[in-house]
Amino acid sequence: VNTGSNTELARQLRVAASRPMDRRGFLYVAGALGASGALAACGTSAPSTPPTNPPAPSAASAASTEPSVEPSAAVVHENVEPEFNLYNWVDYDAPETTAGFEQEYKTKVILEVFTSNEEALAKFQAGGGSGYDMMAPTGYILPSFIAGNFILKLDKSRLGNYGNIDPKFLNLPFDPSSEYYIPKDWGTTGFMYRSSDVTETPKGWKDLFALGEKYAGKIGILDDKPVNIGAALKSLGHSINSVDPTELDAAAEVLYAFAPYVGNVSNDYKQIVRDKDMLIHMGWNGDAAVLRFEEANKDTVYVVPEEGTEFWVDAWVIPTDAAHPNAAYAWLDYLMRPAIAAQETAFTLYGNAFSGSYDLLAPDIRNDPTIFPPDELVAKLEPFVDNEASQQRNDIWATFRSKISA
Amino acid sequence: VGDRRSVLTALLLLPASAWYLFLLVIPLAITVVFSFGTRAAAGGYQPGFQLGNYLKVTDRLIPIQATFQLAIVGTALCVLLALPLAYFLATRAGRWKSLLIILIIVPFWTSFLIRTYAWRTILGSDGIAGSLESLLGVEISILGTTWAIMLGLVYNYLPLMIFPVYISMERLDRSLIEASKDLFAGRWRTFRQITLPLAAPGIVTGSLLVFIPMMGEYVVPAMLGRGRVFLIGNVLYLDFLDARNWPQGSAMAVVLILVMLLAVSGYLWFTSRGRLQREESVL
Numbered sequence: 125v126n127t128g129s130n131t132e133l134a135r136q137l138r139v140a141a142s143r144p145m146d147r148r149g150f151l152y153v154a155g156a157l158g159a160s161g162a163l164a165a166c167g168t169s170a171p172s173t174p175p176t177n178p179p180a181p182s183a184a185s186a187a188s189t190e191p192s193v194e195p196s197a198a199v200v201h202e203n204v205e206p207e208f209n210l211y212n213w214v215d216y217d218a219p220e221t222t223a224g225f226e227q228e229y230k231t232k233v234i235l236e237v238f239t240s241n242e243e244a245l246a247k248f249q250a251g252g253g254s255g256y257d258m259m260a261p262t263g264y265i266l267p268s269f270i271a272g273n274f275i276l277k278l279d280k281s282r283l284g285n286y287g288n289i290d291p292k293f294l295n296l297p298f299d300p301s302s303e304y305y306i307p308k309d310w311g312t313t314g315f316m317y318r319s320s321d322v323t324e325t326p327k328g329w330k331d332l333f334a335l336g337e338k339y340a341g342k343i344g345i346l347d348d349k350p351v352n353i354g355a356a357l358k359s360l361g362h363s364i365n366s367v368d369p370t371e372l373d374a375a376a377e378v379l380y381a382f383a384p385y386v387g388n389v390s391n392d393y394k395q396i397v398r399d400k401d402m403l404i405h406m407g408w409n410g411d412a413a414v415l416r417f418e419e420a421n422k423d424t425v426y427v428v429p430e431e432g433t434e435f436w437v438d439a440w441v442i443p444t445d446a447a448h449p450n451a452a453y454a455w456l457d458y459l460m461r462p463a464i465a466a467q468e469t470a471f472t473l474y475g476n477a478f479s480g481s482y483d484l485l486a487p488d489i490r491n492d493p494t495i496f497p498p499d500e501l502v503a504k505l506e507p508f509v510d511n512e513a514s515q516q517r518n519d520i521w522a523t524f525r526s527k528i529s530a
Numbered sequence: 531v532g533d534r535r536s537v538l539t540a541l542l543l544l545p546a547s548a549w550y551l552f553l554l555v556i557p558l559a560i561t562v563v564f565s566f567g568t569r570a571a572a573g574g575y576q577p578g579f580q581l582g583n584y585l586k587v588t589d590r591l592i593p594i595q596a597t598f599q600l601a602i603v604g605t606a607l608c609v610l611l612a613l614p615l616a617y618f619l620a621t622r623a624g625r626w627k628s629l630l631i632i633l634i635i636v637p638f639w640t641s642f643l644i645r646t647y648a649w650r651t652i653l654g655s656d657g658i659a660g661s662l663e664s665l666l667g668v669e670i671s672i673l674g675t676t677w678a679i680m681l682g683l684v685y686n687y688l689p690l691m692i693f694p695v696y697i698s699m700e701r702l703d704r705s706l707i708e709a710s711k712d713l714f715a716g717r718w719r720t721f722r723q724i725t726l727p728l729a730a731p732g733i734v735t736g737s738l739l740v741f742i743p744m745m746g747e748y749v750v751p752a753m754l755g756r757g758r759v760f761l762i763g764n765v766l767y768l769d770f771l772d773a774r775n776w777p778q779g780s781a782m783a784v785v786l787i788l789v790m791l792l793a794v795s796g797y798l799w800f801t802s803r804g805r806l807q808r809e810e811s812v813l
Contacts, residue, residue, distance in 0.1 A: 242771040249574045249774075268774075271572040341674075347757055349772055387674060389757030399655050401673075512573060518773045519589055525760040526592040529676065 198284030201454035204229040208451040211236050211244065211259035213438075216309075218471035221464055229454050239391065241265040242512075248274040254445040257452045260308045263298040263437045264508040270304060275441040277303045282453040285460035293477035296437060297507065305439035306456050307477035309410070309468070312497065312505060313351050313434040316397065316412040317404040320423040326404075328430035329359035333378055335404065336385035344388030344396060344405035349521040350508050351406065351434065352379060358431040365509045369516060376520040383527035397424065409494045413473035426494040432504030437477075469495075558787075565780035573774025583781035590765050590782065594789075597762040600676065601744035604683040605691075608740050609733060611684065612691040616732070617725070619692075620699035634689055642686065646753050649682055653754070674756035682750040687743065691736035698732030699725070734801050738794060745790060762786055 208225075210217075214237045222233045238244040241261045245268055247253055253274055261269070269275045280286050283306075293307035315332055319325075322339070326332055332355070336343060345352055354364030356375035366372060388396055393405045394414065398421055412426035440459070442452045458464060465476045466484035475495055482490055489495060497505075511517055565583055570576040623630055637645060653659045653673045663670050672678045702725065710720040748763035762782075769779030 240771070242774065245573070245774070246771050268572040272574075344756075349768075386758065387756065401655055512773050512775075513569065513571075515586075518768065518775075521772070522590060522593070522760070522765065522768060525764065526596075529596075529755070529759040 199282055199457060201229065201282075201450060201457065203450050204231050204454050205448035205451045206230065207232055207234060208448055208455060209234050209236070209255055209257045210455075211238060211256040211443075213237060213260065214239070216260065216472060218467050221459070221467055221471075224464070225455060225458050228458070229451065231448075231451050231454075245269065245272075248272060248443070253443055255447070256443050257446040257448045258440060258442060258455055260438045260440050262508075263296055263305070263439050264510055266298040266305060266439055266441070267510060269441065270299070274444055275304050276444055276446070276449075278306070278442065278456075279453070283457050283460070285457050288460045288462065288465075288478045288480050290477050290479040293437060297509070299439070305441050306460070308438040308440050308459075309472055309474035309476055310435065310437040311409045311474045311495075312428050313346070313354075313406070313408055313436065314426060314428045315404060315406045316415070316424050316426045318397070318400060318421075318423050319425045321400065321403045326427060328427070329355045329433070330431065332404065332406075332427075332429070333359055333382050336382045339403055340385040341387040342401075342403040343385055344390065344393055344402040345386055346393075346406045347389050347391050349517065350511065352524065353517055353520060354434060354508070355406070355429070356382075358429065358433060361431065364432075364434055364506050365511060367511055367514050367517070372516050372520060376523070379520065379524045380527055383524055386528045389525070389528065397421070408474075410472050410474040413489075413492065413494060417473075428494065428497045428501050430501070430504075432501075432506060435502070435505030435507055437507070561780045561783055564777050565784045567777040567780075569773075569775040569777060573776075575776040578777075583778050584785065586778060587782055587785045590762075593760050593762055593765050594786075596759065597745055600679065600683070600759075600761070601741050601747075604680055604687070604744050605737050605741045607680070607684050608688050608691040609695075609737065611688060612695050612736065613729075613733075616692050616696035616699050616729075619696050620702070634692060638689060643749065645686065646682055646750055649678075649685065650753055653678055653681075673754060674758050676755070676759055678754040679751050679759055682754040683744055683747060686750065687740045690739040691733075694735040694739065695729055695732040698729045702728050730801060734798065737797070742790065742794070745786070 208231050210222075210233055212235060222235075225231070226233055236256070238247070238259075238261075242265070244259060244261050245265055248269065249272060266275075286306075289307060293310065294302040296302075296307075299305050315326075317326065322335075324331070324335060326335060332343075350364070353372070353375055356378040357364055357366050357371060359378060360371070360374055362368070362371045362375070366375075388402050388405070390396070393402065393407055394411055396402050397405050397407075397415060398418070407426075409426055409428070412424055415421040415424040416426070440456055442449065446452055459468065460478060462478060462480040462484060465478035465481035469476045469481065469485060470489060473489065473495060564575050566579050566581070568576050568578040568580060619627060619630060650673065651657045653671065655663070655671070659671050659673070672681070706724050706728070707720055710724045715723065746763055747761070748767070751757075751759050751761055751763065765782055766779055766786075769775050769782055773779075
C-alpha cells in the first residue's frame with residue numbers, strides 16, 4: 125500500500141470536507157439493511173431524514189484540520205497505561221487518529237498487523253494472543269473467538285460515547301446482544317474495473333464471469349474462499365452462505381469454467397490495478413475508492429454486484445489477556461467521537477457506524493454509492509456466516525485453485 | 531576420571547539434544563497425534579482416532595504433483611548452473627576466486643523477501659520485462675507462471691548448490707585428472723569419469739539443501755506466481771488457517787514428511803550405490 129498517496133488523499137479529503145455540503149440520509153440506507161434479514165431485529169424504524177443545513181464551519185473543520193476533539197462527557201479515562209498494543213489490518217486507522225490518541229492520553233500505540241481473520245484466530249488458538257489490547261477482525265469470525273474465550277465482554281459503563289453507535293450496527297448475528305464488540309467499519313465485497321480499457325459495463329457477478337474469456341489473464345480474484353464461492357453462488361441466484369450440495373456443485377462448475385482466465389489471486393491488489401496488470405479485480409469498496417481518488421486511476425469503477433454480495437462489519441474487540449485495559453477502553457471511547465469517526469472514514473473510505481459523523485464527511489464521500497450503496501442494493505447484501513467446517517467448500521476451493529494454473 | 535568425562539559429554543550434548551527434542555521430536559509427535567484427531571467445532575483440534583484425514587489427502591494430488599515437478603526441475607537447474615560455475619571457481623578462477631565467492635554471497639545479505647520482491651519489479655510491467663515488451667511489441671511477461679516461480683527458486687537457492695559442489699571440486703586431486711589425460715581420455719570423458727564422480731558428494735548435499743526447502747516454498751510462489759500456482763504450501767495454509775482443520779493439515783504434513791523421507795532416502799541410496807559400484811570396479 126502506498127502510504128504516500130494515502131496521505132495526499134487524506135489531505136485532499138480534508139480540503140473537500142471544508143466545503144459546504146448537503147446531507148445524505150445514511151440512516152435511510154442503513155434502515156434498508158433490515159431487509160437483508162441480518163439486521164431484521166432493527167429493520168423498520170429508519171425514517172428518511174430530511175436534508176439538514178450544512179454544518180457550521182467549525183464542525184466541518186473539526187474533521188478537516190487537527191481534530192479539536194470533544195472529550196467524552198460521561199466517562200473520564202484515568203490511569204491510561206503508557207503502552208497500547210493494537211492488532212489490526214494494515215492502513216486501517218488514520219495516522220492522525222493514532223497520533224491524536226497518543227497525545228491526549230500520553231500513551232504509545234504499537235501496531236501489529238494481520239492479513240486475514242483466520243490468521244488472527246489461529247494465533248489466538250495457538251496461544252499467541254496475549255500481548256494485544258485491541259483488534260478489529262470481521263464479525264463472522266467472532267463466534268470462534270467467543271467460543272475460545274479469547275475476548276472480553278465489554279463494560280459499557282466505561283464507554284461514554286456508546287450512545288453514538290447507530291443501533292443498526294448493534295446486535296448483529298455474530299454477537300446477538302452486542303456483548304463483545306464495537307462496530308468499526310462496514311462495506312461490501314464486489315469488483316472493480318478500469319473503464320478506459322474495459323468497454324463493457326458489468327453489473328454483477330454473472331457479468332464478471334462472462335467477461336473471463338475476453339479479458340483472460342487480466343482478471344484478478346481475491347484470495348478468499350467464501351468470497352469466490354459466494355460470488356459463484358450469487359451468480360446462480362443462491363445465498364453466499366449456501367451449504368446445499370447441489371447448489372455448491374453448480375457454483376463449482378461456474379468457478380472451474382472461469383479458472384483458466386484468472387490472472388491474479390491476491391488480497392493486496394491495489395498496485396496491480398494501478399499498473400493495469402489486471403483490468404478487472406475482485407475487491408472491497410474502500411480500496412476501489414482509494415484508487416478512484418487518485419488522478420491517474422480515476423477511471424476505476426467499483427461494482428456492488430446486482431445479484432447481491434457480502435456485507436461485512438469489522439468489530440473492535442478486547443482480548444481476554446489485554447494487559448492495558450484502560451488504554452483499550454479509552455481507545456474505543458475516543459474512536460466513537462463523531463469527529464474521529466469522520467476522520468477514520470475519510471482515511472479508510474469505508475462507512476462507519478457512528479451516524480453523528482456523517483455530517484462531517486465531505487460530500488463526495490457521503491454521496492458515493494460505492495461507500496453508501498443505494499437501498500435496493502443494500503437489501504440484497506448478506507453477511508457471511510462461518511462455513512469453514514464444510515469439506516465440500518474446501519474441496520471446491522482447492523480444486524478451483526489447482527485449475528487456475530493448470 | 532571416566533565419570534567426569536561422561537558428565538562432560540552429557541553437558542556437551544545437552545544443547546543439541548534439547549534443541550532436537552523440543553523443536554523436532556515433540557512437535558513432530560504432536561503433528562502425528564493431531565493427524566488422527568477431528569476438527570473441533572470452532573476449528574482447531576479435538577482428540578479422537580480416525581484415519582479419514584489420511585484418506586482425504588488423495589483429493590490434493592494435483593498440488594502435490596505440481597510441487598514435486600517444480601522442486602525436481604528446480605534442483606536439476608541448480609545442478610546444471612552450479613556445476614560449471616563451481617568447476618570454474620575451483621580450477622580456473624585463480625586470484626579472482628575470493629572476489630567471485632564474495633560476489634555470490636553479497637546478494638544474500640539482503641532479506642529473502644526483498645530479493646524476491648525485486649524480481650517482481652523486474653518481471654512486472656514497470657520493469658525490464660515491461661520495457662522490453664513495449665519495445666518489441668510482444669507479450670513476454672512470465673509473472674504469474676510456473677517459469678517465474680522457477681526463476682525465483684533457482685535464484686534464491688543456487689548458492690546452496692554452488693558451495694557444496696565447489697568444496698568437493700576444490701578437494702579434487704588434480705593428479706587424477708592428469709592421470710586420466712595421460713591415459714588418453716578426452717576432456718569429456720575425464721569430466722564424466724573423474725571430475726563428476728568425485729564431485730558427486732557435493733552434488734548430493736547440494737541437491738538435498740535445495741530440494742527440501744523448495745518442496746515447502748510458500749513465499750516465492752505467492753509473490754512471483756501471482757497466487758495462480760497452487761502448491762503443497764497453499765494446501766497446508768488452506769487446511770490449517772482457512773478451514774481451521776488442524777487434524778487434516780497435520781495428516782497432509784505427515785504424508786509430505788513421509789514422501790520426502792522416501793524420496794530423499796531413495797535418492798541417497800541410488801547415488802551411494804553408484805559410487806560403491808564404481809569404487810568396487812576400480813578395485
